[in-house]
Structures are given as C-alpha cells and as structure tokens.
Amino acid sequence: MSEDTVRILDGNVFVVSDRQGNLHPSSTFPVGYFAFDTRFLSTWNLTINGERLQTLSIDNVHYHETRFFLVPGAPSHYVDADLSIIRHQAVTRSFEDRVTVFNHRGRPAKITIRIEAGNDFADIFEIKDVRQKKGRRYQRVEDGRLRLGYLRDTFRRETLISSTAPAEVDERGLTFNLLIEPHGTWQTVLHIEALGDGVDLRASLQGEQHPRPEVRREIDEWLERIPRLSSDSEALTTTYRRSVTDLAALRFVALTARGQSMPAAGLPWFMTIFGRDSILTSLQTLPFTSDLAATTLRLLGNFQGRRLDDFREEEPGKILHELRYGESAAFEEQPHSPYYGSADATPLYVVLLDEYERWTGDGELVQQLEYFTRCALDWIDQYGDVMGNGYIWYQRRNEETGLENQCWKDSWDGISYRDGRLPGFPRATCEIQGYAYDAKMRGARLARQFWNDDAYASRLEREAAELKRRFNRDFWLPDEGYYAVALDRDGTAVDSLTSNIGHLLWSGIVEPDRASKVVEHLLGPRLFTGWGIRTLAEGNDRFNPVGYHVGTVWPFDNSFIAWGLRRYGFAEEAARLAEGMIEAAAYLDGRLPEAFAGYQRDLTHYPVQYPTACSPQAWSTGTPLLLLRTLLGMEPSDGQLSTNPVLPARIQRIELVDVPGRWGVASAAGRHG
Amino acid sequence: MVSPTSRFFDTLNRRGHEDILAGIEGTVRFDLAHDGDVEHWTVVIRHGGLRVTPEWREADCVVQTTQGLFDGFACGTTNPWSAWLRYQIRIRGKFILFSFFARLFPGPPDARHPRTLSAEGAAP
Structure with missing residues (x-):
C-alpha cells in the first residue's frame, strides 16, 4: 500500500485518506470511505479561504482513529501560520471528521472553510476497472444535510453528511463562513453515515439495529x-x-x-x-x-x-x-x-x-x-x-x-x-x-x-x-x-x-x-x-x-x-x-x-x-x-x-x-x- | 396448479428434519406479496426439526418478499442471497435464522457436477 495514505478501520468499514485527511478519487487505488464493499465517499476535500492544507504531523491514535495537525498553505520551509487545524477522524461503523480551528492571533479571524464532498458509489471490484455505472446517482440538500445517493432497480445506497455546527450546504459540499475570536477556537463534527435502503447500512441488511459497540x-x-x-x-x-x-x-x-x-x-x-x-x-x-x-x-x-x-x-x-x-x-x-x-x-x-x-x-x-x-x-x-x-x-x-x-x-x-x-x-x-x-x-x-x-x-x-x-x-x-x-x-x-x-x-x-x-x-x-x-x-x-x-x-x-x-x-x-x-x-x-x-x-x-x-x-x-x-x-x-x-x-x-x-x-x- | 412455493414448503414439512438446522431454534415467517394480497407461511425450527404452517404467526424473524421471487428461490432459478443484497427481500428480527433457512433452497436446475466437466474435456 502506498506510503502516502493513512488508513483507519473497523472491520469491513474503513477509510483510506491522504496525509491531510482528504479523499481524492483514484482509479488505481481504493481511496475513500468504504463499508460492506461499497465506496461511500470518494471526494472529501477541506480548504480554508480557498487554500489547501499542509501537514505538520499525524498521530495514529488507534487503528480506528487518526489526528492530523495541519496549517493552511503550501508546504514550505517555515511555518508562521495565523491559524492551525486539528482534524480528528474516526471510524466506528460510520465515519466522523472532527475539525477544530485555532486562531493564534490577537484579532478576530474571518475565514471560510469549504468541504467538497462527492461519491461514485463504486463497488470494490470496480476500483481497478472503472466503468459506466448502471444505476443513477443523485444529490439532495435536506434540513442542513447533504444526501448523496445511488439507485439501481431496488438497490439503494446513500451517504448522509451532517455537521454539528451550522453549515451552508449545497449539492457539492459544505461551507462555513466564520468569525473566530482572538485566540479563539471553532469546532464542528462532521458525520458521514452509510445507508442502505434508506436506513443504517448494517440494519438494512440484517433487519435489526444492534447497539454500537464501545x-x-x-x-x-x-x-x-x-x-x-x-x-x-x-x-x-x-x-x-x-x-x-x-x-x-x-x-x-x-x-x-x-x-x-x-x-x-x-x-x-x-x-x-x-x-x-x-x-x-x-x-x-x-x-x-x-x-x-x-x-x-x-x-x-x-x-x-x-x-x-x-x-x-x-x-x-x-x-x-x-x-x-x-x-x-x-x-x-x-x-x-x-x-x-x-x-x-x-x-x-x-x-x-x-x-x-x-x-x-x-x-x-x-x-x-x-x-x-x-x-x-x-x-x-x-x-x-x-x-x-x-x-x-x-x-x-x-x-x-x-x-x-x-x-x-x-x-x-x-x-x-x-x-x-x-x-x-x-x-x-x-x-x-x-x-x-x-x-x-x-x-x-x-x-x-x-x-x-x-x-x-x-x-x-x-x-x-x-x-x-x-x-x-x-x-x-x-x-x-x-x-x-x-x-x-x-x-x-x-x-x-x-x-x-x-x-x-x-x-x-x-x-x-x-x-x-x-x-x-x-x-x-x-x-x-x-x-x-x-x-x-x-x-x-x-x-x-x-x-x-x-x-x-x-x-x-x-x-x-x-x-x-x-x-x-x-x-x-x-x-x-x-x-x-x-x-x-x-x-x-x-x-x-x-x-x-x-x-x-x-x-x-x-x-x-x-x-x-x-x-x-x-x-x-x-x-x-x-x-x-x-x-x-x-x-x-x-x-x-x-x-x-x-x-x-x-x-x-x-x-x-x-x-x-x-x-x-x-x-x-x-x-x- | 400448485405453486413452486407450496411444493417447496410441503416437501420441507414432510421431511420434517434438516441436519444443518441442528442447534437452531426459532420461528421464521414468510410474508409473500402477490396480486395485492399477502400469503403467510410460518416455519418453526427446533433442533433440526421443522414444522411448516400456511398461516400468520408471531415470529423471531420475518421475511418479506414477493411470491414471484419466492417461486424462483423454490425452483433454484433465483439466488436468495443476491436478491437479499438487492433489497428484494426484507428481513426483520433475527437475521441469522434467515441465513440458515436460505440454505434449504435448491441450486440452479442446470448446475453440473464437477465430475461431468472433467469427463467432457477428457475425451480427445
């Protein structure tokens, strides 16, 4: 597996991301959020004021969670950032991305955080051999959440994305326009759920919801x-x-x-x-x-x-x-x-x-x-x-x-x-x-x-x-x-x-x-x-x-x-x-x-x-x-x-x-x- | 004409015992939709023994599908596992009971014994 990827997993639910915690579709390697042999997220890209992030360090806390320490901007020899970001990603049946932004300056910071989200609903067997999907993909904005879906006959798989902090949601992602106090912090927890047939994926297959294990x-x-x-x-x-x-x-x-x-x-x-x-x-x-x-x-x-x-x-x-x-x-x-x-x-x-x-x-x-x-x-x-x-x-x-x-x-x-x-x-x-x-x-x-x-x-x-x-x-x-x-x-x-x-x-x-x-x-x-x-x-x-x-x-x-x-x-x-x-x-x-x-x-x-x-x-x-x-x-x-x-x-x-x-x-x- | 579904349950009931169900206990009900109506079959499994009744009863596992599909399972022309993955079968309650029961369906009628294959190729 590539050195440039980070993996977190819980059984057959797993995330393979880049070193910033982002996902970019790849036809050669299974990058993304997967559950039960289906990809549920293929694009997941966080930017601040339009800028990409660079990685200071990565802490693989446990195999099912990883923390990314990031600052805005392209990689350079010295870092003198006004802002820094901690991304804490975890997989416990669903995927959670906790984003915390720190304002290090003595004045308020006006920033825009954008998360591009998208999915191809590839079957694990399609990754190496990308082809035209037989079903129909759709995106819907509902109650401040983004629903990405795929329907082929009776086979329905969906990704439901929500945020604890209010977001402006469109069909291609989420935007946060923020004003962070001097030396203040801001946080949101992004929840990405894999659904089958309109309900939790596991429940959709086995007919009953078992309590989430600790x-x-x-x-x-x-x-x-x-x-x-x-x-x-x-x-x-x-x-x-x-x-x-x-x-x-x-x-x-x-x-x-x-x-x-x-x-x-x-x-x-x-x-x-x-x-x-x-x-x-x-x-x-x-x-x-x-x-x-x-x-x-x-x-x-x-x-x-x-x-x-x-x-x-x-x-x-x-x-x-x-x-x-x-x-x-x-x-x-x-x-x-x-x-x-x-x-x-x-x-x-x-x-x-x-x-x-x-x-x-x-x-x-x-x-x-x-x-x-x-x-x-x-x-x-x-x-x-x-x-x-x-x-x-x-x-x-x-x-x-x-x-x-x-x-x-x-x-x-x-x-x-x-x-x-x-x-x-x-x-x-x-x-x-x-x-x-x-x-x-x-x-x-x-x-x-x-x-x-x-x-x-x-x-x-x-x-x-x-x-x-x-x-x-x-x-x-x-x-x-x-x-x-x-x-x-x-x-x-x-x-x-x-x-x-x-x-x-x-x-x-x-x-x-x-x-x-x-x-x-x-x-x-x-x-x-x-x-x-x-x-x-x-x-x-x-x-x-x-x-x-x-x-x-x-x-x-x-x-x-x-x-x-x-x-x-x-x-x-x-x-x-x-x-x-x-x-x-x-x-x-x-x-x-x-x-x-x-x-x-x-x-x-x-x-x-x-x-x-x-x-x-x-x-x-x-x-x-x-x-x-x-x-x-x-x-x-x-x-x-x-x-x-x-x-x-x-x-x-x-x-x-x-x-x-x-x-x-x-x-x-x-x-x- | 007797439907493949009826024939399947009838055979099951007459045999009354399946070794693969030893150690399994529970009740499975099949709700089979057809022509705006729903037909019920209840199977009580107890230590390898099973009893089928063509009626609605409380069950530990409820399997909902159409009679058309079930006829296909009963003949071996439709695979229940794939149908379940397509959400053409909906299961409530104890999934494990269905996963055991599904093994009682026959295989495709045109399936070959592996020996016939090697015999075919063997004749030059």
Missing part, C-alpha cells in the same frame, strides 16, 4: 487477554506488538456471526470473509487467542455449500472462498454471494477444528459441528476428486468470473512447469493433497474421541494411508529430490520447484526418509533468499522476484513451512527461517506485508515490498505468532502445554506469559545456553 474498550479487553511477550530481541517484541494490534484491527463482525469476530483477510482489497485466509489465520493465532478460530468454524459451517451451483462453484460440503455485500454480488456480476472457488478451504476446515480442540478442549463445539465436518470430509472424495483417482482436483465451472487456480497461488500463472508451460485442467496441486491427508487423520481422531464412531475413524485412517502412499508414488520426482507442485490432468507431474513442498511437511504427508531432501531444497539458494522462502524457485522459467505468486516471498507461507520443519525435527532450520522473517519485519516497523520481493538478501539488504501488497494482511499479521509457537516448540500434550524451545542464533531469550488453553494459562520460555 470499540476502544472492547479492543482493550481483547488485547489484555493476549499472552505477554518479553525478549532481548527488539525486532521480535516490536513485531509481536504490531501484529497483535493489527490482528485486533482486522477482526470483523460478520452479519451472521452473532456479534463474534473473525479475521478479515486484508486491507484494502480483502476486508471481508475468505475461507482460506480466515482458517489459516485462525491456525496461526490459536496458541494466543482461540476466539477467532471458534467464530471462523461456526461461520464457515453456516455457509457450507449444500447444492450444486456453477456460477458460485458451490458443491455440497464445500467451504466458501469469498463473501461480499456489494453491488457486483447483488447483481451477479461477480459470484461472491458467496463464492466457493477454492479447493483447499474444505480440508483445512477439518484441520482447524481438530487443532482448535487440541488447544482449547472445547469438545462441545466439535459435537456441534459434527455434521458440517463430516460433510467437509465427504466433499474431498465426492466432489474434490473429480478424476476419481484419489486426489483433490480443481477446474472452474464459472469460466467468466471464476478463478482458474483454486489453491492459494490463485493468480493465472501461479502453477507452471519448469519450462513455463501451464498445465491443463483439472489440476491437483501438491499442498492440497497434504491438507486432505491431514484432514482425514485429524477427522479420524475427532470421530473416535467425540463422535463415538470407530468404524468411520478407521476408514478415514485407511484412506489417509492410501493417499500418502499414492501421493509419494505419483508426486515424487526422484531425479530432483522434491515433490512436483501439481499433477496435470493426464497425471503428468508438473516439475517446477516451489514453496508448496514446505506445506507438505506441515501436513505430515512426506515420507520421513525424504524429508531431508525436501528441506535441502527449501533452504537452498534457489528458494531461500535469506529473508524467507520464495514462492517459485530461481531457475524456473516463470521465476520473477516481483511476480505475485512466481518468485515473491510470502510471510504466511513461510510460517507454515517453519511449522512443518519443526514437525519433521528440523528445529534449527525452522529457527533460521523465523529469524529471517522477524528481521525483515523489523525493517517494516514490525508489520509484515502480504508479500515482499524475492531478491537475494545480500543484494538488497532490505526487504523490498511487493508493489500493491495489502497491509495489514491477516495471515501476514498471524505469521509472527505462528513463528513464536514454532521457536518455542509449543504443543498441547496430555492436557498441558509442552514446550521444546530452539532459538535462532541472534535471539537469546523468549518468554511468553499467560498462554491460554485447556490448562487455563501457562508460560513458555526459551533461552540460549
């Missing part, structure tokens, strides 16, 4: 329950603090989530529910907070597929990929109502439920979700295995707006042969087979311990063992010493070297005697940059250090690989990987972006961010947490928290206090020597 108190309480970290590594403590705060910001209360929060995927493009992202973030954060996992499991269960639908790629038992509330979903121009185009979220759902129970001991939820979990396991064989040969494959049925690649590397060129050719469809990527293996093994444990169904458990274990054998026969490239990234439709192994093989360690599908070969590749020069492991190795035709899924380093990817390394006993390698990530984060104020460039570390000495990466992004935010779990070797075991710390060379001491779990709270600590 955002700050609720956040403070949530943060208080997160384990406390102390370490000699400032990089680690800074990154941890940043991650926990960002995670709080990304929490999102879905309409159907009964007031409980779950992680949205990332600002600004992905402030909504994604199956894969929510599950993986919940897995990363489980040792620190289990409420995200519980909400994610319930909500994704509620939306589990039940029928066949080509446009939405829905199938019985399938876990959703993406859910949206905007115009493009309403008029079926995009399939997100919800969209089910991912082949990995369904097995990962089962993995999360099992891991959740191991940490929390919440057997009740395992009972409640038995039906959904069985449906998810059935999906693997009945709908995922489209070729009928024991693997999960994907091939989109929605050829217009569906995703070609339905694995996490979901850009069109995300999966390729070493020589650059793209395989045909359907495709079976390796990591998804690992997830399926893990899901069956974990499903078996749940069936035996909670559902009282030994026969089902044995069947799942048998199927898992067969899958592991088959997989190690068909995906292993003996001449290369690693696993193919995918199988082509005819069964040919797609031979590029990728980070996907690291996930296989996490899932446990790798034959133990092959693990060291896999690890050599993961930490070898073709994949490992010194900061982390690239998505695609150098030497593959499509390798590009700034290609979205073909050479960049993804923090979340690395966190799961590190977990996998520990699972197979490569603790020192896991620590090296964790160290690279934590040191990269230190360069970026503790905030790991969605992805950074796959340049060799000794070439750039700085982790170069991928240009349009989302930040904060939930599973990048979760990365330091999973790395901490990995470094301390934290595992639930016999109702207790067990640890087996192996620290990186440059970190001497890590202590984590108040780790929640079935044991109540416990501590985990590790030190060198």
